[in-house]
Amino acid sequence: MQKIFLLVAALIFFSAAYAGTITGYVRDEKGKPLSYASVYVKNGRQGTTSGVNGYYQLSLPPGQYILVAQHVGYARKERTVELSDAAVMVEFVLALQQSSLAEVVVKAGAEDPAYSIIRNAIKKRKDHLEELANFSCEVYTKEQLQLRDFPKKFMGQKVDFEDGDTSKRKILYLSETVSKYSRKPPDKDKLEVLSTRVSGNSNSFGLSLPRIINFYQNNILAEGISPRGFISPISNNALSYYRYRFDGSFWEDGVEVNRIQVIPKRKYEPLFSGYIMITENSWRIHSLQLELLKSSQMEILDTLRIEQLYAPFDNNTWVIRNQVLYPAIKMFGFDATGSSVTVYSKFNLEPDFAPKYFNNTVMKYHEGSNKKTVDYWDSIRPLPLQPEEILDYRRKDSLEQARKDPRYLDSLDRLRNRISITGLLLTGETISRQKKRTIIGINPLIRTVSFNTVEGLSAGLSGTWTKRPDSNNVNKVLVLQPAIRYGFSNGHLNAKLSGSYSFGNKYPSVFSVSAGKYVFQFNNDAPVGPLMNTFSSLLRENNHLKLYEAWFGKLGFRKELNNGFRVSAGIAFQDRMPVANSTDYSWRNYKDRSYTPNYPTDLLTAPMERHQALSWNIGLNWKPGQRYVEFPDRKMNLGSKYPEFHIGLTNGVRGLFGSDVDYLKWETGIRDDLNFKLGGMFQYNFQVGGFLSDNSVGVPDLKHFNGNRMLLATPYLNSFQALPYYRYSNSGGFWAEGHAEHHFNGMLTNKIPGFRQLNWFLVGGANALWLDGNRHYGEVFIGLENILKVFRTDVVWTFDQGRIRGAFVRLSLRGLLDGAD
Known part of the structure; x- marks a missing residue:
């Protein structure tokens, strides 16, 4: 050897x-x-x-x-x-390409010659798509993102890139990657990253986007830009979406090439505009210059320009030589533009792949791929660096070395760890200790101060302490989450401590533990948000939050296995104590309304008796066909085209540690996201379960269904938007619930003049619940999302035992967390 x-x-x-x-x-x-x-x-x-x-x-x-x-x-x-x-x-x-129109005679009213060329290209589309279905090549990619302007402050915080550069124009991100890209019919591909470099971050692996944007496909998906994808100018149904104009032809190496202008028939459709060059007789793509605009229904970017150039590899096959992307975006005062240049070379059209070469790992970073020297990059790089890129590498690499100095880390921590009023009230604060690889996060007051009828004004302090013991292993993470709260009306002080430790190499494991004395909702999934309950109580005397106190301890373990399997197990103990309302304070007194008792009146007629509960649970999740990005020290999930299945079992153990409960319940379910591209995105979550035995079941141990009686929506695929919180909680032998919604992502609304300019998208769906005894409940809803990019609003109609019970409005804000410790 x-x-x-x-x-x-x-x-x-x-x-x-x-x-x-x-x-x-x-x-x-x-x-x-x-x-x-x-x-x-x-x-x-x-x-x-x-x-x-x-x-x-x-x-x-x-x-x-x-x-x-x-x-x-x-x-x-x-x-x-x-x-x-x-x-x-x-x-x-x-020289500029001189297109000739001399031989083309277009009579008045006759069809533009471009249409005949496009029809021929469409007929040959599938042949050319399959032509490069089996190959390997080497790929060099250089990606850059530059700021052209940015605000002095964002969300009350000073914008500081900590690079010592105060100019408005700066390179935010610069990386290079050399990879081997392979494809095999019908749809298998794999990327092996041989070397990668990120300016100012020697431990990073870069983004690496070498895949070919294949315009021979009918629909061109672009993750993060539009879930619907975009229609190719030579797709099977392209003539329904585009107009074409013949702009002449030219000869190149004995081949005539037609220059065709591509024009969308309608605005606010997922369509390109620009030029595509098609060879005569073989009807291949020679090159293209196409552009996507905001009116193309991109979600984030303002514009995306795409250039591609193909060339003959042999007498029968053409290959792509380079691909250049130019994105641009303006948002919240930030103005950025970028480029992604990809060079394809060393094509092998008859590769001999090893058995099982194509597997669930679709992208693999080789060991040491991010540790190459500067001399290596200077020798291997096919695309010369520009002066500003050379300067960026030198400046940021030097800055990275300086940041390893303990004195620099201390000064950087002092700069970062400044406390602000905005952070304390709304966004939270972060305190870093880089030398010790620790981060302390403090939750904002909006999450820790609330009102409820049990505690009155409840104020607390909570946060997260994160430690990475090993700088070379990102999977090793220790997290502690302390929380303390005090109720000014009932005088109760509660506190808890939760912790978790993540470890392992390619497949991480997580061990978790928590203990203390704290308040819990009768539904431990906590569907009632404290912030919304505060306003509901003070403004309308509707105290939806129902609490009990408990001394508790909990252990858990979760392990990810290969091929999309994940197992989990846990054991929990609670000494549950009832608590009563201690205040009837509100901002407005209603003559016909008063606060309800602090227990679910749908389930109880008197406060819950104190009791103890010991239980254990085990669960299995499986997502077939799970794909991965494999790093030298870990794997990252990329999802799968198949649904996710799960099954779980929970057992209440009587007698041990004084436990009063005795039950056994099961549940199983399936969920998935189905991308119909131009047809939108369909999501569903179906579950069934029941109690195999229910000899002694405490109210918190019942099967609860996440309801909602607030204006703010709860998670759409895991809850009902208008169901009373405890109306159908039960210990029956069988239950089933289903949640489904369809995101049209611009379909239909882009046909409405005037309205389509708002770029708001239609969404609709239904929730349903079936129980023993032929009891059932349902909801249907329709709404608009992508309002100002973050808002969504729905109208929800409810059906209880088949009868309409009312209509409700629900609002949601992307990224809003209504939870609190």
């Missing part, structure tokens, strides 16, 4: 030592640099791309080559090069 290794190393050294370098510039006829032009060996595997200043470099073994320079919108040029072991400079001057 050692001899083989030495032989391979010698061969690599030999080939590198006798390789020559071709350098030069690609410019237009006026001398302007052509950024991201493709420079490659004709009918060869090697290639590169010019930088922003038009400069390129390409290393090749000695020999004679035909070098091709190509840029979208410019005429291709070839140069014959004789390369020895010395460097050779080859300049390219590309």
Whole structure:
């Protein structure tokens, strides 16, 4: 083995030592640099791309080559090069592509010639899609995000990037990646990251987005930009969405190429605009310059420009040579633009993949891929760095080294750990201790101060202490969450401490423990938000929050296994004590209304008696086809196209530690998100379960269904939006509940003139509940979401035993947490 290794190393050294370098510039006829032009060996595997200043470099073994320079919108040029072991400079001057219209005669009222070309391209779409279904190639990606402007403050906090640079224009993110990208029919792909680098963060692995945006697909999905995807200009139904204009043709290496302008028929549809070049007779994509706008129904970006360039690999196959993305966004005073340049080279159209090469790991970072030296990057990089990028690497890498100095970390902590009124009241505060790798988070007063009829004014302090024991293992995390609260009306002081420890390598495990004396809702899932209950009580004398106190202890363990399996187990003990209302204070007194007792009146006619409860539970979750990103020290889930299944069992143990409960209940369920692309997103969550025995069941141990009687919506796929909180809680032998909703993501609303400019999306769904004794409850709702990007509002109609019981309005704000400790 050692001899083989030495032989391979010698061969690599030999080939590198006798390789020559071709350098030069690609410019237009006026001398302007052509950024991201493709420079490659004709009918060869090697290639590169010019930088922003038009400069390129390409290393090749000695020999004679035909070098091709190509840029979208410019005429291709070839140069014959004789390369020895010395460097050779080859300049390219590309002329604007001259499209000829002389041979085209369009009569009045006749169809534009572009439509015939597009129809032929659509007919050949599937053939060309399958043409590159099996291959491997090397991919170089450079990604950059720059700020053009930003506000001095955001949400009351000073905007500080901690880089010592006070200018408005700055590089926020810069990374490079070299990967091997492989595909195999029908839809398998894999990315192996060989080397990766992030400016200012030597431990990061970068984002790496080398996959080809394939316009031969009918619908082009873009995660994080639009769940509906975008319609390709040559999709099967493209003629229903686009208009086309023939803009002439040109000849390139004996092939006629047609230049077609792509024009959306309607605004506010997921459509491109720009130009696509199609070869005559073979009807392939030669190149394209397309753009998405806000009116294309992108969720976050303002614009996204896409450029692609293809070239012949052999007589029967064309391959992509480069792909450039230009995103731009303006939001909350931040103005940013970026670029993602991808160079594809060393194609192998007959790869010999090892057995089981394609598995659940779709992206793998090799060991040491983020530890390459600067000399390595200077030797391997096909796309030269620009002066500002070189400066960014030097500045941020130096800053990273400075941050390892304990004195610098102390000064940075002092700067970060300044307390603000906004943080204390609304957003919370974070105190970091970088030398010790600890972070202390303090919850804001809006989460720890509330009112209820049991405690009156309840005030407390809660937060999170996080420690990473090992800087080289991100899976190892110790978390402690203390909480203390005092009720000014009943004079009760309660406190608890929760902790968890995460460990493991590729598949993490979590051990958790909590104990103390605290207040609990009778439904331990805590569906009633303290903040909304405060306003409901003080304004309307509706005290939905029903509490009891308990001394408690709880242990839990969760382990993620391979192939989408996750197991969990736990044991819990509670010494449950009833508490009564201690105040009837409100801001407004109603003659026909008063506070209800502090127990679920749907279940009890008197306060709960004190009792003890010991229980254990075990659960199994399985998501078939789970995909992963594999790092050297861990794996990250990417989801699956299949639904997630779960099953759980909970047993109340009588007699042990004085426990009074005795029951056994089960539940199982299935949930999934189904992306119908242009048809929107359908989500569902169905569960069934029941009690196998119910000899002694405390009220908190009943099967509770998460209801809601507040204006603010609760989680849509896990609760009912208008169900009274404890009306159908039970210990029956069977129950079933279902939640489903469909997000139209712009479908239908984009057809309404005027309204479609708001970019609000329609959403609708239903919730249903079935119980023993033919009892049933249901809800249907319809609403609008994406209001100002964060708001959603619904109208909910309820049906109890088949009869309409009323209509309710619900509001939600993306990211709002109504929970409190």
